[in-house]
Amino acid sequence: MWKYVVKRLILVFFTAFIVLSITFLLYKSLPLDIPLAAGNEGIMSYLDTQVRLGYVIRSTERLEGFGDPLTGKGFQAGSITVYYYLRPIMEQWASWIKNIFTAFDWGVSSQLYPNQSAMGIILNRLPVTVEINIYSLIISLPLGILFGIIAALNKGKVIDNVLNVLVMIVLAVPSFITILYAILIFSYQLGWLPDRFDTGGEIVGANAYLRYIIPVFSLALGTIAGFTRFVRAELCEVMSSDYLLLARTKGLTKRQSIIRHALRNSMVPVVPMIIAEFLSILSGSMILENLYNIRGVGGLYMQAYNSRDWNLLLANTAFYTIIGLTASILVDLSYGFIDPRIRMGAKK
């Protein structure tokens, strides 16, 4: 079992390493983005940070072999003129790896919030995203499992069919349509809820709470549907298994057999799914955050793209990649840990 875990972990680590390296090289091959709007001092302080991070060389005289100096000119630092040159890309890559492993430094933002730590910006945006997602998960987990159980226990009956159709519709229709209609109906037609999460100013009164309803429920809807389908499928499979038949033949009532045998066993594959769901909380929904004006992680990515802040975009991509890969490995491993059959197999 541990051998398997270690093997998987190493593999994921290398995958992440290669993916991030490729992303890094692709972003760094673009022309260096410099906060030109920040003025000479701003540019200098930004470039000095780049020097500290090991991407740029600072020199008091013109150097040969590094191409033109950055921004094409020298900068006055007191009485001397300094020139900045871009390091070769592989050297930059080595510095980047070093920074991450020694200082967990993912670079600084260049355009959006010049010279601020990229990871810091992301972590700053995280609370809102996590908050909304946790609320939605708290609502959707019990409901999803409940609907799944109801559907499975009434397999083939009207209620099962209705639930199946609803699940199919929710899963088929993309989330932005659900969100649009929620905003259209509840914000514009009925006027019950605010039409945006962040108004830019102080939010007072009931709106401070009401503004959570649309994002939380539009996120929850998809999760509920997903869990309903998954739990129903698992429970249906368990219900038709031999050991449940045995339980019934032993003389257990239907209720007993379902609660003691079927439900417990059907929850086994559901747990990894919950873990994955918990992790994906962090990444947020880009579309939702855009449509409902939430200043979360998902919205940050778009802001970074629109202001052409490659450094921030790179850190953001790294953030998403790590979350995605961690989620997948956690799911795989938790299967092994939770399912007793796999655990037994590992002990031999």
Place this chain on the structure above:
Amino acid sequence: MEKKIFKYNDSLDNSHEIEISEQEFEFVQKDSKIHDVKLKGKPTTFFKDSMKRFVKNKSSLAGGIILGVLVLISCIVPWAIPSTGAYDVYQYHTSSNFEGISGESLIVPKLFPRGTGFWDGTVSKSNIIFNQETGLPVGYSNPNTIFDLVTRDTYSDVTSQYGTGGYILLTGRNSSETGNLYENPYTYYSYKYDFDFSNDFTLDYSFILPTDNEMNYLQNPEYRISLMYRGENNEMLLYPLTGDYNGSESIEQGTADGFVKLEDEEVKTININEKIKQYGIEKLDSASILIDLKRSSDEDNINAILIKNLHISSTNEEVNAEISKRNIVDGNNCLIQPQKISPNGISRVDNPAYWAVTANTQVAGRDIKITYCDFRFDQYEDLYGEKEITLNYFNINTYQNNGWLEYNAGKASTDKAELASRLTVFSDKCPIVEIIEQVGDATYNPTTGTVSGYSLKCVVSQYKLRGYDNTPIFIFGTDSNGRDFFKLIFTGLILSLALGIGVSAVNIIIGLVWGSISGYFGGWTDIVMERLCDIIGGMPSIAVITLALIYMDSDVIAFMIALFMTGWMGVSARTRTQFYRFKGREYVLASRTLGAKDGRLIFRHILPNSLGTIITSSILLVPSVISSEASIAYLGLGLQNQILFGVILSENRNQFVGDTIYLLIIPTVIFALLLISFNLFGNGLRDAFNPSLKGEE
């Protein structure tokens, strides 16, 4: 003969008994050879069997039919509708080439004839101020476009609340007509009543000082009622009807001061003609009564008087009926209030009954009737019906060159008969319905033979002007760029579907090849290829798209590349599983023993076996391409202005309110319908083609 009784249960658990003797018992197939008898039942193929099972699944069949209908419409519509005017979805029609003719953007959907109230190309308008004079809502000029008109009266002081623009009708509560407003040189306004003094008139009036809580800024009101003479261009004070006329005998305006302090409610009756005769004037045809208010000596205080009652009567019955409309009777109060010098807040419009009041005006009238109306506005009649515009000479020349009409331009004229005689219309396409007048004399250029320099004011048929043969009907309306939404949506849909199918086909091919190699060879090849998949798949798809967009010039190509990067992985994984399943089978082994090469084994033996399952389960790739396209456009990453379904969806995402809400609802409903039917169809197809579900009901 001895008979035995046999008992047996049939499939429904009913027991039967048969009484039979041994001689009667006989084997049906004894000694017969049945191995060379042709099978009676028809053989079925895998495909036929799958289709049979697919058809049995009602919801999938319904999904398939809806999908088929949508695809069929989108195959027909872009080519069936000719590209004239707004039907040309590759052009924007936000403005037109003609002055006074607006563009074709945001026309509401029309399916039924107007008046049905639903989907009839009309917009409901409410709370529009009603112009009593024209009988139309303010801002609307064509009576043909207005119907279901309901008016309702409101009463209000004319304050800045309504003083932000528009016309306010000052009228008595019980009459539709009003006394004219009179602006006198002293820069304040008051009501003015015009009379024909050939009859005897009496004037009863009562004034009231508004109480403090009504108008708390009113102080020391003084009023004056004067008889004015109306000349051609001027007006002169004839006789002060109130108070002592303690000035000179001159009748020059402004020299007299007949102001009276208003003590309390005051009732007076004046016979105007008697007064005139007192003054020595025998007969006056046209004159008016002016009710003036004096400005207070203290500039900051403004005086005003509420006329509680003003009754003017004549001995002549006919005249009486006419002027009684202008009375202010009880409940018909009017506040008269002088403005400060330079009444820049108030400007007069042509008809004195209407004021254009701008903000920051003092109360100029009290308890004034404002008529609002609700109605339905026919956008199609407005944009495609007849309208009076000015056509320039080069438009006329173009029509002449087209052979639609002949017009002998010459001297400017307003005589319609004379103008009509100059016009000969040859074609139905000619938009001119009626000429009203010619503006400017035409100049004939003998060298080029062209006539220029004039324009024609005429009534035109707008749909002809815009190049349509008939009034167009936009089932889904037009979008903000003036494109027929019906055609736009289905053009976008077919292009999106084509893109989706193209991308999916490429992805399926890549996935098949990749998965086949990976699954067939296994071992190290498999491990390396799987790790490569991990790496490509480990990159968040949004990052792939972003990078593609940054590096590529064309966003459509970037979008396709991003889809090619990751789209094949699902197919590849499925193919790999299928290969692991089939590669150890006996028929593969047999073929291999006979010397078949790897390529033959892969593409002739294993792949065809799993192809149906793989492709049917990959059918949902097509709508997912449309979804990603919409997502990209929604996030503002790219694809703007492309005619793709997802892009059209995202362009109209902010149409939450007002008449244009159809732009949000129609594409989202179609999209939801498309995705749901695609899912039903795809899932049904997948289940039908899945061999492991065969025979399962």
